[in-house]
Amino acid sequence: MSKEIGITAKRAENFSDWYVQVVIKAGLADYAATKGFIVLRPYGYAIWERIQKFIDHNLKKSGHQNAYFPVLIPESLLSKEAEHFAGFVPEVFWVTQAGNNPIGERLATRPTSETIAYASFGKWIRSWRDLPLLLNFWNSVLRAEIKATRPFIRTSEFLWQEGHTVHATEEEADAEVMMIAQLYRRLMEDILAIPVEIGYKSDKEKFVGALYTISLEAMMPDGKALQMGTSHNLGQNFSKPFEIRFLGKDGQEHYAWQASWGISWRLIGATVMIHGDDEVFTSLTAQKMRVYVDSREQYTPGWKFNEWEMKGVPIRIEIGPRDIEKGQLTVVRRDTAEKSFIKIDNTAPEIKKLLVQIQKNLSEKAKGLLASKTKTANSYGELKNYVEADAGFVKAPWCGKKECEEQVKEETGADIRLIPLEGEKPAPRCMVCGENAIHMVYFARAY
């Protein structure tokens, strides 16, 4: 393989360069002509389609339906929930002209669809008979990024799905939030082979406008956490300004309870970061085996081997004249480079078995990474040392006060990534202020 098309950066030496090279050179994505935006190329789009298929299928099975809402949102609507607006406004793109004319009210390109959707929900929902409303949107959202673009991880537009549900009671909203978090976990762990930690966000880090946020967080090989997906209980924070009310069975008017949740194409980025050294991500998302026969005569076998290796195809099958003579195929695993021979008659079950082994191998390796990057700090000094030394997740006792959280962030760069759903009993004292600790939380620097 020539230097130009190969991957020249080493993962262990320059993780960031290596990541971008894999994404670009494997043909998953490319920088777009619009600054801060990327193009999702066919090879990357195929992975996105597998993610879509799993989520869409399971959402429909649990009674959710798809819908589409406008990409442009009037400013007056976006600002209806004050905290939400303040949270998003620094990164909103504004449309101010149509054709050659100024428009009356600025229109925001959708940073998320709570406001535009809930204006309609308020019209549609009248009675308990209309609940629950379980909707999902496959679309893109825009958030102006001023920092350097990183494909899939930091881009001014990204593909995602956003779910928006309306319930009669707080308990039903709670159950929805948790059900979705568990669906996301299955996608991440069982399909993408990326182990995640699940827990609550601190008040400082939760979604702007939510009662609480459940987050799924993965640990990357460079020691930084990556937020993989979130599921929010919005309480009645939006139903009140948007007047989403229903006539209950009790004959009284009630404000509804709401949830919203989403995952984005950053899962493709996470998959590259975690499995990119083995580059076998196409196998991860395949429910059926996909076979591509490279019959191009203009390329040599060596050239083809290199190309598919870079693309991360999990299994390469070679058939030469001697193989045919012997009634066998030569099979090369991408993750271990092992070569073996299988009888032609037995191809399908053997390949299937091999794919299961590869998936298991990746999953085990990723679990090992997570374990090796998770530590427990018994003091603030220890936490600082671990974070400085690129330790990944550091579990530490916390009192629940924002001031302590902010001090850690300021002095170490680490956030509270999550408060575990079922946390272990914390050490008795907050490692920052020494007061009573109430949670054992996960700190980390993050993407």
Added chain:
Amino acid sequence: MSKEIGITAKRAENFSDWYVQVVIKAGLADYAATKGFIVLRPYGYAIWERIQKFIDHNLKKSGHQNAYFPVLIPESLLSKEAEHFAGFVPEVFWVTQAGNNPIGERLATRPTSETIAYASFGKWIRSWRDLPLLLNFWNSVLRAEIKATRPFIRTSEFLWQEGHTVHATEEEADAEVMMIAQLYRRLMEDILAIPVEIGYKSDKEKFVGALYTISLEAMMPDGKALQMGTSHNLGQNFSKPFEIRFLGKDGQEHYAWQASWGISWRLIGATVMIHGDDEVFTSLTAQKMRVYVDSREQYTPGWKFNEWEMKGVPIRIEIGPRDIEKGQLTVVRRDTAEKSFIKIDNTAPEIKKLLVQIQKNLSEKAKGLLASKTKTANSYGELKNYVEADAGFVKAPWCGKKECEEQVKEETGADIRLIPLEGEKPAPRCMVCGENAIHMVYFARAY
């Protein structure tokens, strides 16, 4: 059914009101909180998903791949092909601010993706080995509409697919354009049961920047034509400004040949207009039978019958105690209101047969409509009379000159909708100027 939820407008009396009522009250779409935009609701989205499934499956079978490009396009890029820019600029939404700051160069919300995509194509294509490039995008496009919103037909944003392909020769681009037009025809006639006429657009009406455009046009019950889909040969009009060049087998650099093509959610609108009286559009797009069991106890059978009738479900199955006794089901067709009984043992094949009959019935009716709304004019006076009298398509001989085309438009409101692919021999004289006629073309007023 109460007046509020029923459809009060009559199709024959006020087609426009009737159409909007069916769309809104059947729950296909709703007006959005953003002026000029609509919400695609779950029942409408399900129809869009069936359209997507048919097109996506067939595009993949013929070697096309999906990709995603940014929704924001820098002005300098959009204006690179002058005619194209002039054509779209009156209806472009412009982003001029990000957060609280003005941005350097205005960004257009995508009116179509030729320019943003071809900037990347120019980078990716180097040699004949990279051709053909066959891409498709599922996204939405924005075109500021100043006229009154009409769901699916005239909205400032619409869902569509846009295909963009690059070829080594003009002949290959020609073949692609035609292949896609025929795929679209299959979707419209075989799946949606809407007969269409296929032909070339006149130079005045073709896509801005194209060499030529093939259009598929259907005739609506109110005598107006509806453009259902288009497929363009772009020639080298974009490959030159965007420098899409390749090294040919001959060792020389060549500019590539390109095609683009698309269909949108207006097909849902067309289906409502054509079949909405029978309202059985859910059957049209179903590849498998979909069954919904309405087990809601809070509604009476009569209420449920009315609701599903309005939603246009093609077959209603009733099971009462007497049916169970007799081992039968009561089956009611939506299109003819015929009631029949089938043996429970024989349900699946009988229902399947019935669905085929319904589909055939709809198709026949729609063909009858098209035939009754197509006339031939032997003089300009006749054409005028037919158009005034709401005649639908009027075939007439034309010399090919833009002046004659414009005169007809000005005096009657009718455009040339298409020049048939294999037209009949025209009458000898242009019906406007009396010079040699070269085509027998289809005139109509249109949406």
